[in-house]
Amino acid sequence: MVRRLVQLYIGLVLYGVSTAMFVRADLGxxxxxxxxxxxxxxxxxxxGAIMILTGAAVLLLWIPLRQRPGLGTLSNVIVLGIAxxxxxxxxxxxxxxxxxxxxxxSAVIVNAIATGMYIGAGFGAGPRDGLMxxxxxxxxxxxxxxRTAIEVSVLLVGCLLGGSFGVGTVLYALTIGPLIQLCLPWFRQKPRNKHIVQPERVV
Structure with a gap:
């Protein structure tokens, strides 16, 4: 449990850091x-404040998917914006x-690793990744x-709102799906005993 909690919060902080890296790179x-x-x-x-408000709003989209929020979900809403x-x-x-x-x-790579860490911790996906x-x-x-379809859709809306678009945006949209698919198995917590089934989410 301690290891999973540490993995969860390191992943969330790294995700927030990757956001700042994208902004400071100023290439989209x-x-x-x-x-x-x-x-x-x-x-x-x-x-950061907008990230928190958006995360809370995206949770509403979980209703038709019958997704249940966990500790990781709620932590995601708060920690990402602060980090x-x-x-x-x-x-x-x-x-x-x-x-x-x-x-x-580096921001793209850190983002993929961070996503794999907090999803793999098994405390529930974040609001955005819960859609995925x-x-x-x-x-x-x-x-x-x-993931690629979601990123492209959000990108179009963001551009209409005057968000920062550039080569980094295209790079992220095209590579993040494959990178997460690669990283996610690295961080999935396995049960110590083959007779014990580890829960995917803690609600």
């Missing part, structure tokens, strides 16, 4: 943060294009194709 945010940045610009609010704002305060703006490119690539896992469970479609 990931699709969800194109949306977050667009709304933040519209209402002149911090991106993103804290990381933005610590990561300076970069002028070097090379440094920004490296930060962008819920649709996967209901339709049988691959995680890769579902």
């Amino acid at each position: 945010a990931d699709p969800w943060n194109v949306f977050h940045l667009g709304v933040a610009k519209l209402f002149q609010m911090d991106i 993103a704002d804290a990381a933005l305060a610590m990561i300076p703006e970069l002028s070097s294009l090379t440094a920004r490119i490296m930060l962008l690539i 896992t819920g649709l996967h469970a209901r339709t049988g479609w691959s995680v890769r194709s579902i």
Whole structure:
């Protein structure tokens, strides 16, 4: 249990850090943060606050999928925004294009690892990723194709709201699905005894 909790919160903090990395790279945010940045610009609010409000709103979309929120779900709503704002305060703006490119690539990788960590901890997916896992469970479609479809849809809405679009956005939308599919098995907690079935979610 302790190991799973540590994995959960490290994953959530890393996800928030990856958000700040995308913003500081300034080469285009990931699709969800194109949306977050667009709304933040519209209402002149911090991106962390918008992330928290969006996470809460997305939970409503779980109802038709019959998904049940767990500790990880609720923690996701709160921790991501706080971690993103804290990381933005610590990561300076970069002028070097090379440094920004490296930060962008690192942000994509950190984001995929973070997603695998907090989902694999087994305390329930976050609001956004719950859409992915819920649709996967209901339709049988691959995680890769579902995640890619969600990211592209959110990106279109975010662009209309004036969010930051760029090469980083395209890179993330095309690669995050395969990367999560690769990383998720690394962090799934296995039962110590073959006769014990570990729960997927703790509600």
